[in-house]
Every structure is written in C-alpha cells, then in structure tokens.
Amino acid sequence: MDCGCISSHYGAKVLLHNNKRSLLPNLDYIKCNPPRDLSSLDYLKVCHIQIHPLVSQIDHHYSGMDCGRISELLVKNNTPSQIKRQLTKSHDRRQALYSGHKLGLQSTFRIPSRNSGQSHHALIIRCDHPQNSDLPRYYSKKEKKPFPIPIVQLRRNARERMKNRSGKPRAPIPPPKIGLVVKSLIPLAYSVLNARITLINNLRKLLKVVPVKACKWCNEIHVGPVGHPFKSCRGPSSSIRKGNHEWTNAVVEDILVPVEAYHLFDRLGKRIPHDERFSIPRIPALVELCIQAGVDLPELPTKRRRKPIIRIGKKEFIDADESELPDPEPQTPKTPILTEIPPTEISPPANDEETAALAKETLEAWEEMRIGANRLMKMYPVRVCGYCPEVHVGPTGHKAQNCGAHKHQQRNGQHGWQAAVLNDLIPPRYVWHVPNLEEPLLKRELRNFYGQAPAVVEICVQGGAAPPEQYKATMRLDVGIPLNVREAEMVV
Numbered sequence: 001m002d003c004g005c006i007s008s009h010y011g012a013k014v015l016l017h018n019n020k021r022s023l024l025p026n027l028d029y030i031k032c033n034p035p036r037d038l039s040s041l042d043y044l045k046v047c048h049i050q051i052h053p054l055v056s057q058i059d060h061h062y063s064g065m066d067c068g069r070i071s072e073l074l075v076k077n078n079t080p081s082q083i084k085r086q087l088t089k090s091h092d093r094r095q096a097l098y099s100g101h102k103l104g105l106q107s108t109f110r111i112p113s114r115n116s117g118q119s120h121h122a123l124i125i126r127c128d129h130p131q132n133s134d135l136p137r138y139y140s141k142k143e144k145k146p147f148p149i150p151i152v153q154l155r156r157n158a159r160e161r162m163k164n165r166s167g168k169p170r171a172p173i174p175p176p177k178i179g180l181v182v183k184s185l186i187p188l189a190y191s192v193l194n195a196r197i198t199l200i201n202n203l204r205k206l207l208k209v210v211p212v213k214a215c216k217w218c219n220e221i222h223v224g225p226v227g228h229p230f231k232s233c234r235g236p237s238s239s240i241r242k243g244n245h246e247w248t249n250a251v252v253e254d255i256l257v258p259v260e261a262y263h264l265f266d267r268l269g270k271r272i273p274h275d276e277r278f279s280i281p282r283i284p285a286l287v288e289l290c291i292q293a294g295v296d297l298p299e300l301p302t303k304r305r306r307k308p309i310i311r312i313g314k315k316e317f318i319d320a321d322e323s324e325l326p327d328p329e330p331q332t333p334k335t336p337i338l339t340e341i342p343p344t345e346i347s348p349p350a351n352d353e354e355t356a357a358l359a360k361e362t363l364e365a366w367e368e369m370r371i372g373a374n375r376l377m378k379m380y381p382v383r384v385c386g387y388c389p390e391v392h393v394g395p396t397g398h399k400a401q402n403c404g405a406h407k408h409q410q411r412n413g414q415h416g417w418q419a420a421v422l423n424d425l426i427p428p429r430y431v432w433h434v435p436n437l438e439e440p441l442l443k444r445e446l447r448n449f450y451g452q453a454p455a456v457v458e459i460c461v462q463g464g465a466a467p468p469e470q471y472k473a474t475m476r477l478d479v480g481i482p483l484n485v486r487e488a489e490m491v492v
Contacts, residue, residue, distance in 0.1 A: 133473035135452050136430050142406040145386045148421050176292075176380055177395070178308035179268050179319075185379060186294035190335040192372035193290045195365045197338040202362040203252050203456070204341065208348030209355055210459050214250035221254050221431055222247070223458040224440040228432050230447055255455045257427040261285035261393050266303045267292050268317070272398035285382070285425055286373060288393040293376050296334070356464030363460040363468065374422045384420035391424060392417070428454035433475045437462060445485045451476030 139145065147154075165171075175182050213227045214220075217235025222228050231243030260282045262272055272280060283300065291302055306328070307320035349355040383397045384390070387405035392398055401413030433451040434440050442450060453461070453475045461467050467475060482488040 132451070132476045132479060135474060136428075144416070145384070145418070148419050173308075174379065175308075176267075179305040180308060181294045181304065182379055183294070185376060187335065188372050188375060189290040189293035189295045190337070192369055192376065193287065193295055194335070194338050195369040195372065196284075196286055197340055199362060199365040199369060199456070200252060200256065201338075201341045201346075202358055202365065203255060203459070204343060204346045205348055205358055206355070206362060206459055206463055207250070207252070208346065210463050212250040212255065212455070212459065213247040214254045215245040216248055217241075217246060219254075220245065221250050221429065221455055223431050223455060223462060224434050226441050228442045229444045230432075230442075231444075255429060255459070257429060259285045259389065259391050259425060259427065261288045261391050262398055263288055263300055263302075264292070264394055265301065267394050268309065271396055272400060274399055274401050277398075277400040277402065285391045285393055286369075289373065289376055289380060289382065289425070292380050292393060295337075297337075352464065359460040359463030359465035362463075363457065363465050366454075366456045366460075367468065370422060370426055373425060377420070377422065377425065382420040382425060383417045384424040385415035386418050387416055389424070389427075390415055391420060428456075430474075431455045431458050433458060434462065435477075435481055443485075446482060446488055449476070449479055449481050449488070451479070 149157075210223065211225045213222045213224065215227075215233060215235065217238065218233050220232065227245055227247035233241065233243050233245045261284075263281045263283050264272075281300075287297075287300075291297060291300060296302075305319065306322050306325055309317040310320055311317045349358050380393070381395050383392045383394065385397070385403055385405070387408070388403050390403065397415055397417035399414070403411065403413050403415045430452045431454070432442060433453050434442065435450070451474055453467070453471050457468065457471050467477065472478075482491065
C-alpha cells in the first residue's frame with residue numbers, strides 16, 4: 001500500500017513510501033454495512049461515516065487528519081454547522097510528509113445530522129499494491145511446535161474418509177508405501193539437489209561482496225556492513241550485555257542452517273534403535289530426501305525395489321521375488337550432479353553487473369529448491385520433533401533418545417514426532433530488511449517500521465536482484481520510514 005500507516009476506525013495519518021509511489025489510492029463511496037474480517041494490515045482501511053442526504057456537502061482536501069477531526073467533533077455532539085465552522089476556523093488541512101514531498105488526498109464528506117436515522121456508508125481507501133503482513137512469530141524453546149493440521153481436523157478428515165470409503169473398492173496405495181519410487185519425480189529430485197549445490201556455490205561468491213554479520217553468542221544474523229542495534233540477543237550472558245549483540249563475519253552455514261538426518265539404506269526397514277545412533281551416517285536432510293526420491297549416489301547406497309512389497313501383518317512385510325524379472329534395461333543418461341566449489345577456490349564477481357546476475361541466479365536456485373522440496377515432501381513423508389529441530393526423512397521417526405529440548409527427562413530423551421513442514425526442512429532464517437543501503441544502520445526507535453525477509457532473499461536483494469512478490473509483504477516495502485522519532489510518534 002502507498003500509505004505507511006493508517007489508524008483504525010476514524011483518524012488516519014499517512015506516510016508515503018518514496019518518490020516511485022506516485023499513484024493515489026482510489027477513493028469512493030459504497031453503501032454497505034461495516035466490513036468484517038479486516039485486520040490492521042489488510043488491503044482496506046475503513047473509516048465509518050454516517051451520511052445524511054439533507055445536509056450540505058463539505059468539500060475539502062484532507063490528509064487523513066480531517067477524518068479524525070470530524071470524528072472528534074461528532075463525539076462531542078456538535079451540529080453540522082458547528083463542525084463546518086470549526087474546520088474552517090482551524091484550517092485543519094494537514095498533509096502526509098515523506099522525503100520532503102507533500103501529497104493531498106481528495107474526498108467528499110457529508111456531515112451527519114445528530115438525529116439521523118439513514119443508512120450507513122463507508123469510506124474505503126483502496127490500493128492495488130500488496131499490503132504488509134505480520135512478521136514471523138518467534139517460538140520459545142519451551143513451546144511445542146504446532147501441528148501443520150490440528151488433531152481435531154485430522155480426526156474429522158479420517159472419519160469422513162471412512163464414511164466415503166464404505167462400500168467402495170480400496171484406493172491404490174501410493175508407490176512409496178509399497179517400496180517403489182515415483183518415476184515422474186526422479187528428474188525433480190535431481191533438479192532440487194543441483195539447485196542446492198548451486199545455491200551454496202553462489203552464496204560463497206556473494207559473501208565476498210555483500211557483507212553479512214553473525215552474533216557471537218546467539219544464532220541471529222544481519223545482512224549489511226554493520227549489525228542492527230536491536231537488543232534481541234538471547235545467548236549466554238545476554239543479561240550482562242543487556243541484550244546487545246557482538247557481531248562478527250558470517251559464513252554460509254549461518255545462512256543455510258545445516259539440518260541433518262540419518263541415511264536409510266531401506267526406508268521401509270526397521271526403525272533405528274538407540275544403540276545404533278552412532279553407526280549410521282548422517283547427511284543433510286534435503287540430500288536424504290532426494291536420495292529416497294530416486295537420486296543415486298555411489299557413496300550413499302540405498303535399496304531399490306522393482307516389485308511392490310507383500311504385507312503379512314500390520315508392521316511386517318516381505319520382499320517380492322524379483323528373480324523372474326528380466327535384467328533391467330539400460331537407463332537413459334541421468335542428469336549430471338554438480339559439485340561444490342571449495343571455499344579456497346571461490347572468486348568474487350568482477351563488477352556490479354556480474355553481482356546482479358549472480359544474485360538473480362541465486363534467488364532462482366533458492367525458489368527452485370524450496371518449490372521442488374515441497375513437492376517431494378507431499379509424496380515422501382518427512383518427520384520433525386515437536387520439541388527440537390531433529391528431522392527424519394521416512395514414514396516413522398527413529399528411536400534414538402537424543403532429544404535435549406525442554407523437559408526431555410520426562411520423555412526419557414525420546415522425540416515427539418509429527419509431520420514436518422517446508423520450513424523445518426529448509427529454515428528460512430529471517431533477517432531485518434535494510435530499506436536504504438546508503439544508510440545501512442537501522443534506528444532502534446523505528447523498529448516497528450522495518451520488515452524482515454529470509455537471509456538468502458535479503459542478500460540477493462542487496463546484491464541487485466528484484467525482490468520476489470511473495471516476500472514483499474513481510475519486507476514492508478510499502479511502508480514509509482519516518483525521518484526521526486518525532487515523526488514516528490505522530491503515526492497512529
């Protein structure tokens with residue numbers, strides 16, 4: 001939205017975004033009841049005004065403050081003539097200010113009579129630009145992760161499936177549940193793996209030109225030549241430092257959080273017991289997902305079945321006899337797998353054009369990796385502990401008792417497995433968005449006006465790439481940043 005902030009109900013103060021935002025919001029009257037389900041960060045900002053058809057109109061320019069002025073006079077039970085006299089006398093025609101430019105919004109008001117019993121109208125400010133959304137919520141370590149789908153809804157869906165399935169033939173079982181691989185998803189698995197490697201290589205190059213800071217005591221990072229001044233450190237001795245961060249240079253592992261999982265030779269085999277937790281290799285969880293989806297890596301062998309398994313019990317099965325099958329046909333050349341460039345061989349981009357092209361390529365690899373991984377997770381289940389970040393790629397979680405989260409003694413170190421979401425597999429690591437690179441130091445008093453974005457997106461945006469549409473809401477690109485604290489206090 002072009003406006004920085006608009007108060008709820010009556011009054012409004014407007015802060016314009018910048019010179020590029022030259023379009024005015026469309027103002028019109030609609031005859032309706034007060035709108036419902038509108039939050040403070042929605043696309044519409046509504047101030048309700050009663051309209052009486054027999055009262056003359058008052059035409060004037062307003063900047064949002066006149067709405068609040070009229071509402072104050074209405075609350076004091078002033079007559080329409082008194083309201084008009086007060087507006088004319090005080091010349092309450094304030095305008096929104098930003099970057100030294102002024103803009104007046106035009107509208108037409110009808111002052112309601114005190115005893116008016118006519119219908120209600122609503123003045124709605126419309127805007128075609130995407131509005132802001134709330135920042136990602138911070139979950140405490142003592143708090144359990146919410147289920148992707150509530151338990152009540154899962155039970156309701158199960159009862160509905162059983163009701164619709166009665167008297168009908170059973171639906172076919174998905175291939176992963178009978179030990180097979182979905183052949184149509186094999187190219188997608190290779191593209192996700194290559195996108196991950198491309199992302200790592202490009203981030204190492206961008207870190208040579210785009211500075212990224214990391215706190216020594218906590219896991220918070222900031223993209224910019226200087227760290228942010230917000231007192232949000234929760235690391236050791238944070239109370240002594242009063243929540244201030246101690247910044248140092250970041251590495252790729254600070255941006256792409258390494259989420260590891262056990263490598264399974266047979267994804268339908270027995271669950272990993274606690275005694276074998278050190279004998280089974282651990283690899284990146286996204287790589288394990290790609291392997292189970294059809295990627296063949298010689299150093300990480302896995303069992304591939306050509307015939308579905310035969311169930312002999314609820315949790316027991318035997319492999320079908322594949323000796324009668326002919327020899328497998330030679331497969332077409334598979335997609336080559338890229339290799340990671342060692343940090344010592346990384347060369348930074350030569351100029352700004354190469355940096356912008358590299359940032360755009362990195363952003364595309366980030367989106368390709370997340371979209372592809374989300375598609376694979378819908379077919380190959382991934383589990384996550386509800387108390388700690390442990391991830392397991394497979395139908396059921398392992399039995400290793402290595403959960404050290406809050407009150408793990410009551411669970412004897414066992415994990416509380418639940419369905420994982422994309423952010424559990426690929427944590428986005430939200431950081432503060434720097435709106436002006438010429439002034440990278442953020443102001444502590446204006447924290448509520450700044451937005452956030454995933455660290456990879458913020459690095460690419462500062463490198464010269466255009467911000468993706470789905471991240472503009474949390475980046476708050478349509479919010480005007482006040483010039484000083486006094487101007488911020490004027491915003492309702």
